[in-house]
Each structure stands twice: as C-alpha cells, then as structure tokens.
Amino acid sequence: MGPWTSRPADTAAGRQASTQRPSSRYGSGRQGPYGGAANVSDSTGQAPEERITSHIAHNARVWNYWLGGKDHYPVDEQVGDQVTSMYPSIGEVARADRAFLGRVVSLLAGEAEIRQFLDIGTGLPTVENTHEVAQRIAPDARIVYVDNDPIVLTHARALLTSSPEGATSYVDADAHEPDAILRAAAATLDFGRPVAVMMLGILNFILDTDEARAIVRRLMDAVPSGSYLVITHPTLELGGEGNAEAMKFWNENATPPITARSKAEVESFLEGLELLEPGIVSCARWRADAAAEEAPVVAQFGVVARKP
Ligand SMILES: C[S@@+](CC[C@H](N)C(=O)[O-])C[C@H]1O[C@@H](n2cnc3c(N)ncnc32)[C@H](O)[C@@H]1O
Numbered sequence: 001m002g003p004w005t006s007r008p009a010d011t012a013a014g015r016q017a018s019t020q021r022p023s024s025r026y027g028s029g030r031q032g033p034y035g036g037a038a039n040v041s042d043s044t045g046q047a048p049e050e051r052i053t054s055h056i057a058h059n060a061r062v063w064n065y066w067l068g069g070k071d072h073y074p075v076d077e078q079v080g081d082q083v084t085s086m087y088p089s090i091g092e093v094a095r096a097d098r099a100f101l102g103r104v105v106s107l108l109a110g111e112a113e114i115r116q117f118l119d120i121g122t123g124l125p126t127v128e129n130t131h132e133v134a135q136r137i138a139p140d141a142r143i144v145y146v147d148n149d150p151i152v153l154t155h156a157r158a159l160l161t162s163s164p165e166g167a168t169s170y171v172d173a174d175a176h177e178p179d180a181i182l183r184a185a186a187a188t189l190d191f192g193r194p195v196a197v198m199m200l201g202i203l204n205f206i207l208d209t210d211e212a213r214a215i216v217r218r219l220m221d222a223v224p225s226g227s228y229l230v231i232t233h234p235t236l237e238l239g240g241e242g243n244a245e246a247m248k249f250w251n252e253n254a255t256p257p258i259t260a261r262s263k264a265e266v267e268s269f270l271e272g273l274e275l276l277e278p279g280i281v282s283c284a285r286w287r288a289d290a291a292a293e294e295a296p297v298v299a300q301f302g303v304v305a306r307k308p
Helices: 012-018 059-066 074-086 090-109 130-137 150-159 178-185 209-221 243-253 263-268 290-294
Strands: 030-032 116-120 142-147 167-172 196-200 228-234 300-306
Touching: 059 074, 059 090, 059 150, 074 090, 074 243, 090 130, 090 196, 090 228, 090 290, 090 300, 116 130, 116 178, 130 142, 142 150, 142 178, 150 167, 167 178, 178 209, 196 209, 209 228, 209 263, 263 300
Parallel strands: 116 142, 116 196, 142 167, 196 228
Antiparallel strands: 228 300
16 A cells, blocks of 8 residues: 555455555555445445545545544545645545535525435535525425445434424435436435436546536436426536646546536426536536635536426
8 A cells, every 4th residue: 555545444345455466556446437445335235334534535535534524444545635735626526525515506496496406426424515505494394315435324313303393314326327316216206296307427437428417417307397407517628627636646546537518508407407607617607606706606507407
C-alpha cells in the first residue's frame, strides 16, 4: 500500500479487497464496471456493514469531506485534497449543490405543493437533507432516498427520521436499475400522485449518455403529470475546464467513475418536460437568493423541469 492508502476494513469485503493488486497509490483500484472492491457486495448478499471498505476513496464519503462532514476515512481526505489541489472550486461546487437542493425542495414543497420526493443518489446525511426541508414546509411529505453506497445506508438508517405525519424510507439500490428503484419506492410513494424525482450529482456516474437518458425516461414515465425532475450535473463548461484532469485522477484512484456533460447533453435528459426559469444554469445561480447571489458561479448545472 502506498502512503495515501488506508488499510482495508476488517470485513469480508475488506479481506477480499486486501488480496487484490493495488493499481494506484490511492487504493486497490476498481475491479468491476461500477467501481472498486467495495462494490463486490450486491450480488454476494453481504450486509451493508460488510460491504464498507475504507481503503479506496468513495464518492459519498469524499463528498461528505468536501461538505465539511466527519463521515469519511483518511483515504477519502487524501483523494479529496488531491482533487481540490487540481480543481480548487470543488468544495464550492458541493456547497452550491446542497444550497440548490434546499431552494428547490422549498419551492417544490411550498409553491408547487409536491408531497412526494424520490431522491436518487442521496449521499451521506448532512444538514438540510431533503426530508428536513420538505417536512418543515409540509409535514406530511413522503421521501424515499436511494443510494448504493453501504455507508450511506448505515448512516441513513440512523439519521434519516421523519415527521410523524410524513414518511422517510431508504432504498439500497443502483441507479442503473430504475425498475428496481420504482418497485421498492412504491412501498412509500403513491405513483398516481405527483413525485419530484431528484437526481443531484448522480447522472454523472452513469457514464453512457444513452443509458442515462433511458433511466431518466423510465423514471419520468412512471410518474404522473405535475411531477418534477431535478438535476445537478458537473460540466467542463461554466469555467469547469480544470475539472477534466481532476476527473481523470478520480477515475484512476477512486470510485465510482465519473463524467462531465455539456449543457446540450443535460438538455437531452429533459425531453418532453417544461423547464422552470431560468433553465439550465450553474446551480449556484438557479433562483439564487440573497445569500446565494454572493456565492461564486460553479461548474455544476442545475435544472428543474415539470412533466406537463
Ligand atoms: C455527489 S453525491 C451527491 C449527493 C446528494 N445528491 C447531493 O447532491 O448532495 C453522489 C451520490 O450518488 C451515489 N451513487 C453513485 N453511483 C450510484 C449508483 N449507481 N446508484 C446509486 N447511487 C449511486 C453515491 O454513493 C453518492 O452518495
């Protein structure tokens, strides 16, 4: 193991991972199509706790690090710092993305009277999670969180509570499998009523644009008129050219692999939907309030669209 690599957790996944040949100094490299040894789990039936590995940086934990959280391992900090040195605005991207989430959920739960949220790619619980923002405005709001990172699941179980009038549930599923997500979410959400499908910082992990488009279409076909789609997505536009090298580094040293997309590509996810003003812009500028107006523009698109 190199200087920036942590010892694998003493779990079944960790023990298996520890026998694999390191491919970089930041960990043991990816083994499968969606990421590293940590993802050995889904097909093995391992408990989430056993799927957690601490020796290769994972997006949910590094995102938590950039947001100033505490739920990460040394390797996540090391990779997070390296990315920051290559792309200094990444912390601002993470904060702007979360602030956008807060503004959008407030708008949807308030003015738009949405009472159901399907939040795919939840991330580790942080401040102002979707259910907290929504249920503050509408205590009867029902929220389903979806993520495939085992550490998100273990934290979510402990931290994602609900108002007595509403509901919060968590689905351990892969965004590549929208049918499985819809089946599981139906236990909490009524797909006969409008749903806000939240895909913040997640489509960038679906590397094939046609597949990403098909996933969005499948999800939006399952919800009725009056539903919403919310997306944030990293880009090399909006001054984000510097992110190209950082993403290459990420893809060689961390998991899951990521891609940036152009505005035109993001627009292609919104076919048949009505874009809310101001359309596809930096998430830092999407209906920015006074506080957000002060924040820098970041290379992360934010968009909200309504199903007519
Ligand atoms: C950048 S974080 C975004 C978190 C949150 N949505 C936000 O905007 O702050 C991306 C999240 O997507 C999850 N993720 C990545 N690939 C996934 C997949 N194929 N299926 C489900 N979740 C995935 C990661 O585990 C991580 O928690």
